[in-house]
Amino acid sequence: MNPYYPPASEAMILDWFEHVCARVNIGVWIFDSPFAPVVLSPELTARLAEIENVCGAKIYSPLE
Numbered sequence: 001m002n003p004y005y006p007p008a009s010e011a012m013i014l015d016w017f018e019h020v021c022a023r024v025n026i027g028v029w030i031f032d033s034p035f036a037p038v039v040l041s042p043e044l045t046a047r048l049a050e051i052e053n054v055c056g057a058k059i060y061s062p063l064e
């Protein structure tokens with residue numbers, strides 16, 4: 001799940017996922033949840049999907 005404290009900008013969320021993914025040797029799923037204060041935009045979701053070991057996403061919000 002994207003960091004929920006402190007509230008982060010999309011750039012900070014991208015940096016966080018890049019940091020975590022660079023340090024683990026496993027697949028990482030994105031979990032976009034309304035429990036986090038930032039809902040991932042389609043643009044950010046697409047950028048996160050470009051990270052090599054991001055292998056899936058669970059999108060809680062409506063897809064439109």
